[in-house]
Amino acid sequence: MVKLLPVALAAFFGLAALPAGAEEVPILRIYTYDSFAAEWGPGPGLKAGFEATCGCVVELTTADDAIAVLRKVQLEGATTKADLIVGLDTATSAEARATGLFAPHGLTLDKLTLPEAWTDPDFVPFDYGYFAYVYDKEKMPNPPKSFEELIALTDDIKIVIQDPRSSTPGLGNVFWVQAAYGERAPEIWAGLKPHILTMTKGWSEAYNLFLAGEADMVLSYTTSPTYHQVAEGVDKYAAAIFTEGHVAQTEVAGVLKSSEKQELAQKFLAYLTSVEGQKLIPTTNWMFPVVDIGADLPAAFGEAPTPKLLEIDAADIAANSRAWVDAALAAIQ
Amino acid sequence: MVIGAAVALLIVLVLWSITATAATDPGTSPSRIDLPWLVLTTTIQAGLTMVLSLLVGTALAWALNRLRFPGRELIVGLFASAIVTPGIIIAFGLLAVWGRAGWVAEFTGVRIPIFGLGGILFAHVILDASFAARILLARLESVPDFRLKTGQSLGLSAIQRFALIDWPAIRPTLPGLGAIIFLLAFTSFPVVLLLGGGPANQTLEVAIYSAVRLDFDLRGAVNLALVQIAICAGIILLASAAAPIPANLGRSAPQRWRDGAWVQALQEAVLVIGVLGFGLPLLAILIDGLGPGLGSLLAQPGFWRSLWTSLAIAAASAVLTLLIGLTLAAARAASPGRLVKTGIGAPAYAYLAVPTVVLSLGFFLLARNAGIDPELAAPFVVVLANTLLALPYAVSTLAPPLEAIATRRGKLIRALDLSGTQQFRSVEWPLIAGDAGVVTALAFCFSLGDLGVIALFGTQDFATLPLLMSRALGAYRSNDAAGIAAIMLLLTLAAFVLIPKLFQRLGHARA
Known part of the structure; x- marks a missing residue:
């Protein structure tokens, strides 16, 4: 009965059920805010780009805004299924850090072109405005x-x-x-x-x-x-x-301590801040990229004061x- | 009885699950809010909205009941569709007509200050009075023929006719309707902020939202929610106590009794003002949404997925609302004392008093504590939430006619020794089919309304039209959002014209 329920549900609402046996491929679960994961947001492109090289499946789970995403993880605590949160910002990251739920990102972020030097050991910036x-x-x-x-x-x-x-x-x-x-x-x-x-x-x-x-x-x-x-x-x-x-406002991403896929999650962070990942940001999230993406930055961004x-x-x-x-x-x- | 208790229990569970979580988390701290002031301003705003909406609604229903003209059904559908259209859309429609860059300012050069208490009341009255008009019209149209014929042969004046025939028909519905409108206005939050003109106008709901989201002060949020529920419960109980036993039941043939010429002119004037006031903002939404940008919206597969999801959820919650609403209303009608009646009916309203953000949190915690994956639970929660949201409308619409049947025909039913099913099929159903149609249409359309309740449940694949619209609005895609708003309005309009007609036919077939 318990097993039938989700299947019946998926059939009833015409949702795609997960293929059986998908467990062999690791699943990276990312919590993010709703418009990030929208069809026209950066989510789908980043998912496809990362899946092409990681040998994994990326699953985006949403809440209606960035603060709700943090609250959701706080409510779930150590039992959360999330491996990563994408979409907090510098105004909320101090509070997020205080929850003690986040692990250090472990990346050397030496290519950043942010207006201020980045020293945060836990959160990785992925766009700003x-x-x-x-x-x-x-x-x-x-x-x-x-x-x-x-x-x-x-x-x-x-x-x-x-x-x-x-x-x-x-x-x-x-x-x-x-x-x-x-x-x-x-x-x-x-x-x-x-x-x-x-x-x-x-x-x-x-x-x-x-x-x-x-x-x-x-x-x-x-x-x-x-x-x-x-x-x-x-x-x-x-x-x-x-x-x-x-x-x-600098938007950031962080890995949860409770995640069993630390390495994979860090790889995603590295992809998110790579030139390839950053190319997707400007025309989907309408913010500045955090590394130099050269000619892939539409000229209008350069003209923005x-x-x-x-x-x-x-x-x-x-x-x-x-x-x-x-x-x-x-x-x- | 059981269902009434279940509805109440669910709300207790929601609040309890949040309090239990708050108890394990020492990090929460109290918010500082000027509570008496917030309660006072919110109560004044909601009280004014209620009085104005009932007055305007009664006038519109009165005019619509008397006049016959081509396109009347469309107007009736138009009025009904306002309440289920998300308030934010109505507010933007209102601004498109009355705002600084709106039609009125453009054509006349007159700038009307729409922001402030006046704007809030205007938007709320558009949302609520049109709904009141639809419900009251259904009551007026159930005035039995013999009363009309007697009245006509006595040569009643227009005023006497209203006082002696119409008023007894609509009075039993007014307290329940008033309570609903009060609760809606009391808990309204995005519209109040949008048109309020700054923090001087706000509701308790914004403080609760901030306690949950920004401060993450769960205990404080529950306490504020309890204050809101207590005030609203007071209103609900007052309304239940003030509701008299209804006098009328039945169906009336199309009216052939016209009022005098100048009264008719007044009715026409009321209707024209009503149609302009209510129709223009909706028309603005349609014009804005059905423009050249529509093609790109219709080409998105995501739009069609959301449309089907919305329709499936709407159908499911409409059926559920009708079943639960009929059961509650019938139980209320069959029970003896006023106290028991209130006990059965009141929980249905309570849901409207619980802040959305608290409900969303509570449902999320309940699902989690029960070990259910929130992503899988999302469709069920949406259906359940929409059903609960539509329930007070169902009870307040269905209870008066069912009670009238119980008082007027109770002896006959007992004398004939009808079984419950027979009683329903041969006595009650033919008389309430019209009301049931309105309820079903309402419930169907509600799932095109607010979705704040699954704020924490989201997945990438599960999206309904309102969710898609807020995504579009949040990503500069105003054209897509306008298109979705217009399509939702059209769907609502269609549902309100077609579903009651279908039920009317079903009622006649069985009669």
């Missing part, structure tokens, strides 16, 4: 060049941001203002208040409000205009570069992020 406010060049010929210039604009200039309690860019925005202004952060938030059209649950609602013309600027990434250039041939969007600098990097200490984030979020929300309440 800068948070930025994106605007329409036709409607906004003179974009603000700092948070203070944005605040000084008339109140009918509206921005859309994401709730830091439910969205990673929303949280990144709080870190950004904090890194740029320190103790003055609540003052900046209070200044932004009249410009905030609304604060959405996730990135997609905010970005689509902006595309629908409801707001003048949206909190997104410097690579967002690149998507419109490469995939749609539309050149009217741009990211406003702020003189105080920008906070970067490189802002000054505002560094922010992971330990500082772990200790203070809640207080920062509370202060920001209180200032715009």
Whole structure:
């Protein structure tokens, strides 16, 4: 009965059941966020690319966002089936490390072209981007060049941001203002208040409000205009570069201690950060690759402006992020 | 009775599994939330939504009941489809009409401030009042012929007619309907944030979401969820206590009793405003989605897989909802005291009060503790979750007519010594087939709605249309998302026109 259940289920819903006897081929189970594994995301390409050489089967298991992936592994603890997590970021990696569930990556990452030196012993970076406010060049010929210039604009200039309690860019925005202004952060938030059209649950609602013309600027990434250039041939969007600098979001992957396939998992990490693996990233995840992939990087990525990097200490984030979020929300309440 | 208890037990299990996990994890810490303030603002918002939705819904049902015109069924289907369309889609449809870059601003140059409490209420009323209109219309159309004929021969005025004939028909449904609308608005979260205009407008649900996801404070999340459940339970019990025994049952032939000319003009005005208010945002969704980008969407094999998965799940949960809903409603009708009735009916509503993020966590932990692979459990959980979500609608729609049958025809049934099956086939079914059709259509379409419940269950292969849509939205693919939204709306519309018709036919065949 127990065995019949999954089979009946698979038949009923028309899902492909695993071929019998697949156990001889090792299965590498990767937990990742939903859009990473989507048809148009980097997941399918990376799976096919790695399977071509590893003599294994890659299985992608998803949760709806990166934080949910971490929570899922935390709930499963040492009994998790996952060998790897792909898709945490530098804002959540300190918390992930504190769970004690992750093993050192063991790779020598000497080819990285990240804006900051990489020293993390557990997590491997696989793409990055800068948070930025994106605007329409036709409607906004003179974009603000700092948070203070944005605040000084008339109140009918509206921005859309994401709730830091439910969205990673929303949280990144709080870190950004904090890194740029320190103790003055609540003052900046209070200044932004009249410009905030609304604060959405996730990135997609905010970005689509902006595309629908409801707001003048949206909190997104410097690579967002690149998507419109490469995939749609539309050149009217741009990211406003702020003189105080920008906070970067670096996405990372890590191997779980409980995995029995440490070696295979490390091989995947090596593939993920290789030129071959990285070639897949820019036009699927719309972020910068972490190594030099030469001419495989679409020209539009090279044209995306490189802002000054505002560094922010992971330990500082772990200790203070809640207080920062509370202060920001209180200032715009 | 057993099913009512099972539904309640499931919610207890969900919360218990989370608390048990929280107990073994010392890493959680309390959140700081201004709870009284959150509860107050959420209650005000939900209360306003409820009152407005019932008022507008009643007016629409009244107008639709009186008027006959070509395309009427389509309008009825249109109203019904709003509630099962994901709130976020409706909100974007609303903005396409009323927003800064919307049709109204474009054609008139008038900018209406849509963000804030006004926008939230507007979107919620579109979602909920149209649903209320559909349910109330079904009650108005069950007013028996003899009452109408008597009323007509007495020459009742339009006001008297509403007070003496319509009101007794819709009143028993109002408390249950009001409770549902209150719960929906109380727990609404993405729409409230989208249109709320900043953190001044939010709901308790966002605090719970943040406790689970960001803080991973499971005990705090359960406590907040209990606060939400307690408030909502109060509303549910109030509604159950306020529900009188229904007076009407039966089917009426097409109305031939028209109101006076100026009343008719008023009805026409109500309907035109209603169709514009409700129809334009939906029309905007269709126009946006059925554009040139549709071809590339239809060429994706993933789209078709999701479509079939969605339809299979919708069919399964519709059947399950109808069965459980009929059983609960019949048990409620057959039981003697008001207290017992409440005890049977209330658990069905409780599900609406449990935050999605908590349910999703609870189901995940339950599956894991039971040793079931979450990936294999995902389809079952979706069917179960959609059934539970549709259950309050089923009970609130089916209970009043079944109770009317029990009070009016109970003696006859006992005198004829009918068996349970005979009673159902020859007495109850012909009278409730219409309502059952609406319930089935609702349940069918609900599985095209929210899927937050399997947030932690995901696999690459198992995707439904809403999941595919949120994937597309999260990857800049707005055209695909708009196309999926339009197709979901069309499916819903078709289901609401065809399924009730099918049931009506089945009811007549058996009668």
